[in-house]
Structure formats: structure tokens, C-alpha cells
């Protein structure tokens with residue numbers, strides 16, 4: 001409340017974000033002894049940022065003009081069908097219903113990403129045009145509702161030079177709080193060496209990076225031809241991106257990037273023993289155990305409120321790595337409420353303090369958001 005600017009986080013706030021997360025980690029995280037934390041910047045003053053704030057770190061708005069633009073360009077990636085079904089256009093009626101749902105669930109702020117409708121096109125001019133459009137649209141939503149929204153910056157990958165420019169515009173000028181990226185860039189791995197400069201810049205900045213399935217059915221016709229792109233393919237993509245981060249040792253090489261993988265990290269929590277035991281098949285002999293590396297990442301709670309899955313994920317990855325997510329508008333109404341309530345479900349097996357950490361503290365330790373007053377009408 002102490003900062004009157006119209007954007008929710010300015011450059012100074014962004015730096016506070018990085019420092020606050022480092023402080024929180026150093027103070028209490030199970031990772032406090034790991035190299036990744038030692039490489040993070042020193043704590044700085046984060047006055048005005050409360051320790052508890054219920055942040056939904058996984059929300060979407062799909063402006064119709066943006067979807068029309070993507071279609072006019074050939075669709076890009078997964079196309080626009082899934083977003084049009086979801087009905088999260090950001091028009092006034094939709095936003096009113098959204099804010100009521102957030103209020104009922106105690107969610108103060110939602111972090112927005114346009115994924116999976118990412119503006120990834122082989123033609124650079126198309127990617128840049130669509131990317132600037134959606135970032136400007138999101139900045140406007142944040143400007144109009146500074147008390148309810150912040151946003152991740154979207155970039156026009158695979159064009160790394162343009163992506164670096166847009167990252168700077170989003171973070172430094174538009175006040176965005178992190179970067180969003182597909183679990184692949186069209187069919188390229190996020191760990192492809194061509195993206196090294198992109199990782200280097202995120203590492204230099206210490207930014208938050210929110211991954212999201214690209215909706216390509218894990219690039220497999222065995223998924224796509226059976227209409228399983230979203231019921232199963234998305235989870236495969238989440239799992240796969242963690243695998244690629246492990247295989248190319250991204251968390252070790254870029255330790256200051258705070259990586260969030262959605263949907264409980266896909267199926268990765270089920271695979272820890274298998275991946276550890278087969279480490280020699282995809283990692284150098286001196287690489288740390290994958291079960292250690294995965295605890296350098298963060299995950300959101302989106303699982304369609306399936307308590308057994310969250311239980312296993314928290315046991316394998318650590319409850320302190322989990323952040324509340326809704327996947328709005330894919331999970332609305334009663335399901336939105338369940339997304340929040342199920343964290344406290346006895347079937348998950350968390351203590352009240354652990355559940356509160358997931359709902360109200362872990363994300364705030366990472367983002368260090370300073371709540372804003374509503375914009376003047």
C-alpha cells in the first residue's frame with residue numbers, strides 16, 4: 001500500500017522480490033545449504049511486503065483480439081481452440097465473476113500468463129507483433145486492477161534477440177513480476193543451446209520463470225490422435241521439461257533463476273527412485289542426484305484438486321516447494337474453490353502450518369508482492 005505507482009511492481013520492487021526470496025530461503029528452506037541459494041543475491045529491504053499473502057500463481061486471460069490475431073497468423077503452437085472453450089476473455093462480466101471466486105477462496109492476487117497460447121512463430125515479425133500485443137494487454141489489466149493482478153512477461157521465442165528485448169520491456173517498463181515460457185518452444189527443448197543467452201539473462205536478473213505446457217501433445221501423434229493433448233499430454237510435457245532441465249543441468253548452470261513447474265511438476269514425483277537409479281543414462285558421473293535437483297524448483301498445486309497426487313508430490317518434492325495455483329479459467333466455480341480447499345484435505349496429510357505455507361506463505365516468499373489499492377474509477 002505504501003507505493004502509489006500505477007504498476008504493481010516497479011524495478012525496485014522487482015529487486016526486492018529477488019532479495020526477499022533469498023532471505024526467505026536462507027531463513028527456513030530445506031535448501032538453505034545448497035549452492036543455488038548461496039549464489040542468490042543478498043537480502044534487501046522488502047518493507048511493505050507482508051509475509052502472508054494468498055497468491056494464485058497460475059491464472060490466464062485470453063483476450064479475444066489476441067486469439068483472433070494468433071489465428072490470423074496460423075494459430076501458433078497449440079492453436080486457440082482450448083482457450084476459446086475456457087472463456088477467460090477478461091471482459092468486465094468475466095472479471096466480475098473471477099473476482100467473486102477469488103474473494104470466496106481468499107485469493108488476493110492472481111499472476112497471469114497467456115500460456116498455452118504463447119506467441120511462438122518461426123516468422124520473427126509475427127512472434128514479435130503478437131507478443132507485444134499480449135504483454136501490452138496484460139499490462140493494461142494490471143493497471144486497471146492493481147489490487148488483483150500481476151503478470152508474467154511473455155517473449156517471442158524462438159527469436160532470442162527479440163525475446164531479450166521483450167523481457168527487458170516487460171520487467172523494467174511494464175512492471176511484470178517474472179517470465180513465462182512453454183515447456184517447449186514449438187518443438188524445441190527449452191534446454192536447447194540456442195536458448196543459452198535467454199537463460200543467462202534470466203540468471204543475471206534472478207527472475208522467476210513460470211513454465212506452462214505448450215499443448216503439443218508432447219509432440220507425439222500417439223497423444224494427439226487420441227485427443228489426449230490436455231488430459232495426459234500436458235502432464236507429459238510438464239514431466240518432460242523437468243527431465244530436460246535435469247539432463248542439461250539447467251538449475252546448476254543458472255542457479256538464480258527461480259523455476260516454477262505447474263501441475264505438481266507433472267508425474268515427476270512418482271519417478272524419483274527410477275530417475276536416481278538410472279542417472280548414469282543421462283547425467284555425468286559427478287552430477288548430483290536428480291531427487292536433490294528437483295528440490296531446487298518450485299511447483300504449483302494444480303491437479304484438479306486430487307488429494308492423493310498432492311500428497312505424493314509434497315512427500316517427494318517438499319511442501320515448501322509448493323505454491324497455490326488455480327489454472328483459472330480452466331478450473332472455475334466449485335472447482336476453483338476446491339483448488340484452494342483441497343490443500344487442507346486430510347488426505348493430503350499436511351499439518352495446518354504446512355497447508356498455510358502452501359496457501360499463504362511460499363509464493364509470497366518467492367514473489368514478495370506489495371499489495372496495492374484498487375485503481376481509482
Ligand SMILES: [Zn+2]
Nearest residue numbers: 058115212327
Ligand atoms: Zn494453465
